Amino acid sequence: MELKIYNSLTRQKQALKPINNTVNYYFCGPTVYWFQHIGNMRAFFVMDSVRRAVKYLGYHINHVMNITDVGHMTSDADEGEDKMEVASKREHKTPEEIAKFYWDLCYRDMKDLNIETPEHICPATSVIDDIIAFVQQILDNGYGYITENGVYYDTSKCPNYGALGGMNQNEKQFGARIEVDEFKRNPADFVLWVKAKDNHIQRWNSPWGVGYPGWHIECSAIGNKFLGEHIDLHGGGVEHKTVHHENEIAQNYAKCGHQVVDIWFHLEHLMFNGGKMSKSTGGIYTLTQIKEKGFSPMDLRYFYLTAHYSKPQNFTFEALNNAKESLNNLKKLLIKHKNGQNAIEKAKIDELKNKFASFVADDVNSPLALSVVWDALKNHPDSVDIYNLVLDFDRFLGLKLSEVKEEKEIIPENIIAIAEKRKQARLNKDYAESDKLRDEISALGYTILDKPKNEYEIIKSK
Numbered sequence: 229m230e231l232k233i234y235n236s237l238t239r240q241k242q243a244l245k246p247i248n249n250t251v252n253y254y255f256c257g258p259t260v261y262w263f264q265h266i267g268n269m270r271a272f273f274v275m276d277s278v279r280r281a282v283k284y285l286g287y288h289i290n291h292v293m294n295i296t297d298v299g300h301m302t303s304d305a306d307e308g309e310d311k312m313e314v315a316s317k318r319e320h321k322t323p324e325e326i327a328k329f330y331w332d333l334c335y336r337d338m339k340d341l342n343i344e345t346p347e348h349i350c351p352a353t354s355v356i357d358d359i360i361a362f363v364q365q366i367l368d369n370g371y372g373y374i375t376e377n378g379v380y381y382d383t384s385k386c387p388n389y390g391a392l393g394g395m396n397q398n399e400k401q402f403g404a405r406i407e408v409d410e411f412k413r414n415p416a417d418f419v420l421w422v423k424a425k426d427n428h429i430q431r432w433n434s435p436w437g438v439g440y441p442g443w444h445i446e447c448s449a450i451g452n453k454f455l456g457e458h459i460d461l462h463g464g465g466v467e468h469k470t471v472h473h474e475n476e477i478a479q480n481y482a483k484c485g486h487q488v489v490d491i492w493f494h495l496e497h498l499m500f501n502g503g504k505m506s507k508s509t510g511g512i513y514t515l516t517q518i519k520e521k522g523f524s525p526m527d528l529r530y531f532y533l534t535a536h537y538s539k540p541q542n543f544t545f546e547a548l549n550n551a552k553e554s555l556n557n558l559k560k561l562l563i564k565h566k567n568g569q570n571a572i573e574k575a576k577i578d579e580l581k582n583k584f585a586s587f588v589a590d591d592v593n594s595p596l597a598l599s600v601v602w603d604a605l606k607n608h609p610d611s612v613d614i615y616n617l618v619l620d621f622d623r624f625l626g627l628k629l630s631e632v633k634e635e636k637e638i639i640p641e642n643i644i645a646i647a648e649k650r651k652q653a654r655l656n657k658d659y660a661e662s663d664k665l666r667d668e669i670s671a672l673g674y675t676i677l678d679k680p681k682n683e684y685e686i687i688k689s690k
Contacts, residue, residue: 229285229286229585229586229589230243230244230285230589231243231244231281231282231285231287231588231589231592232244232589232590232591233278233461233491233493233591233592234493234538234591235491235492235493236392236469236492236493236494237391237392237477237489237491237492241590241591242490242491244282244287244460244461244490244491245460245490246287246460247458249286249287249288250287250288250289250290251282251287251288251289251290251460251461252290252455252456252458252459252460252461253278253279253282253289253290253291253292253346253459253460253461253462253463254291254292254293254447254450254451254455254459254461254462254463254489255275255278255291255292255293255346255462255463255464256293256294256447256463256464256465256468256472257293257294257295257296257349258272258295258296258330258331258334259296259297259300259311259312260295260296260297260312260326260327260330260331260334261300261311261312261314261315261326261327261330262315262330263330263333263512263514264330264333264334264337264514265512265513265514266498266512266513266514266515266518266528266543267497267498267500267504267512267543268334269337269338269341269515269528270495270498270532270541271464271465271495272338272341272343273341273343273529273532274463274495274532274537275293275343275463276341276342276343276344276626277533277537277592277594277624277626278461278463278493278537278592279291279344279346280344280623280624280625280626281588281589281592281624282461283623284585284588284623284624285585285588285589289347290347290348290454290455291346291347291348292346292347292348292349292350292450292451292454292455293346293348293349293350294349294350294351294352294446294447294450295327295331295349295350295351295352296311296352296443296446297312297323297324297327297331297351297352297353298310298312298323298352298353298430298440298441298446299352299422299440299441299442299443299445299446300312300443301443302314304443304467304468304471304472306418306419306442306443310428310430310440312326312327312429312430313428313429313430315330316429322429323429323430324353327351327353331351337514337515337516337525340515340525341515341525341528341529342525342526342529342626342627342628343626344626348454350450350453350454352441352446352450353430355446355449355450355453356432356441358449358450358452358453359421359441359445359446359449360421360432360434360435361449362445362448362449362452362479362483363379363420363421363434363441363445364435365482365483366381366420366479366482366483367379369482369483369485370385371385371386371478371482372420372482373413374436375411376411376423377411377419377422377423378411378419378420378421378422378423378436378439378442379419379420379421379436380411380412380413380417380418380419380420381417381418381419381420381475381478381479381482382413382414382417383414383416383417383418383478384413384414385482386477386478386481386482387481389416389474389477389478390416390474391477392469392470392473392474392477392492393469393470393471393474394470395470418442418444418471418475419442420441420442420444420445420479421434421436421439421440421441421442421445422439422440422441422442423436423437423438423439424438424439424440428440443472444471444472444475444476444479445479447472447476448476448479448480448483451476451480451488452480452483452484452488457484457486457488458488458490459488459489459490460490460491461489461490461491461493462476462489462491462492462493463492463493463494463495464494464495465494465495465497466494466495466496466497467497468494469492469494473492473494476489477489493537493538494538495537495538496537496538496539496540496541497540497541498540498541498542498543499540499541499542499543500512500513500542500543513543515528518548521545523548523549523552524552526555526627526628527548527551527552527555528548528551529626529627530551530552530554530555530627531543531547531548531551532594533594533595533597533598533625533627534551534594534595534598535594535595536591536592536593536594536595537592537594538591555627558601558602558605559629559632561605561606562605562615562618562629562632563632563633563634564610565605565610565611565612565614565615565618566612566615566634567610567612567634568609568610568611568612568614568615569610569611570609570610570611570613571611571613572608572609572611572613572614576608577613577617580600580603580604580617581617581620583600584597584600584601584621584624587599587600588624594624594625597621597624597625598625600621601618601621601625604617604618604621605618639674639686642672643669643672643674643686644686646665646668646669646672647665647669647676647684647686649665650662650665650666650669650676650684651682651684653665654682655682669686670689673688673689674686674687674688674689675687675688675689
């Protein structure tokens with residue numbers, strides 16, 4: 229079945245047309261200067277959902293994610309200090325120590341959320357030579373210029389610059405969103421290579437002097453290194469659309485002479501108390517904090533599944549608790565089907581499978597895909613056929629449903645104590661006392677089932 233994704237550039241759903249059935253997929257990864265909160269984790273969940281959709285629908289995948297460990301300024305428009313420099317000063321550690329510490333935490337959280345590992349994970353600092361070569365090609369092709377401050381991209385040379393974000397260079401608002409820099413020829417021009425100040429920690433030799441790369445160039449260079457000049461899918465947060473991804477398009481065009489990315493897709497923010505969940509506002513939770521409050525990573529993953537990636541999702545603990553209860557109920561139904569003896573017609577299984585796949589194929593619609601799971605579990609006789617079907621669905625959902633085990637009811641100690649008294653009464657042939665204790669157990673919501681050799685089983689009454 230063909231996967232269609234909403235293309236932010238063309239503003240319509242577009243069918244994936246990979247070469248040789250292998251999808252070249254790039255997703256913007258973390259800037260590893262601080263803890264990743266659950267808003268960041270939603271981005272990586274979406275990255276994973278799209279990846280799983282690609283694989284579920286029968287494509288192969290070649291997936292790349294960068295790690296930004298240099299060059300990302302405190303403003304996305306290349307203003308302020310490098311975020312790694314800020315973190316290094318804050319924690320009195322080297323940028324390398326900062327990057328490793330926060331990436332290790334991020335990767336741990338990604339694994340807890342059952343996010344599959346991309347085929348290639350690439351820190352920007354590991355490809356400095358590739359970045360320098362990419363910048364040089366941009367200069368050689370006439371799209372860049374050198375100043376006292378570094379190397380800049382000349383946006384006036386790029387056709388349709390601003391198309392992704394819905395603006396063009398003739399609109400005043402386009403220039404207004406970026407602080408005027410005395411070194412720029414045009415307000416929208418952006419830095420490719422920064423000439424480092426003497427006290428800057430991260431610095432490399434280059435043809436333009438000692439310095440470090442701008443943020444935007446790393447994704448173009450990494451994408452080119454691992455995926456070449458054709459990328460089927462490129463994703464990231466909606467905040468990247470008007471600056472970072474706009475600049476990637478320009479850089480790729482300057483080097484390759486054509487559009488490199490076929491489909492751009494963007495996820496909306498996770499909201500908290502009506503506003504964006506972000507480090508700058510302080511209104512954030514990490515996965516560790518979520519677990520400390522008694523929720524599992526799969527509870528959070530189920531919560532993410534209930535909203536389409538292109539829509540803002542509002543986080544509350546009430547909503548997370550509802551997701552937890554829904555997931556627990558789903559697991560109980562799944563176990564019932566695992567133990568079921570009924571057979572389901574193949575035509576019905578195929579119908580459910582096709583319906584599920586159609587929602588996955590339609591812009592990765594996880595809420596509607598979930599509705600098919602509930603239909604299968606609630607509206608069909610208990611059957612291992614349904615159990616196996618839902619495990620197949622879980623290749624997309626990623627809820628670890630194959631690990632679900634039947635939970636034995638924990639019987640309260642006071643009920644066990646009464647049952648033991650009843651057992652003794654039966655041994656003493658005091659049947660009146662035995663009946664009285666049985667009724668007492670029943671009144672407390674449990675049923676006692678007698679077995680041979682004076683043994684018994686206690687179950688919760690329905």
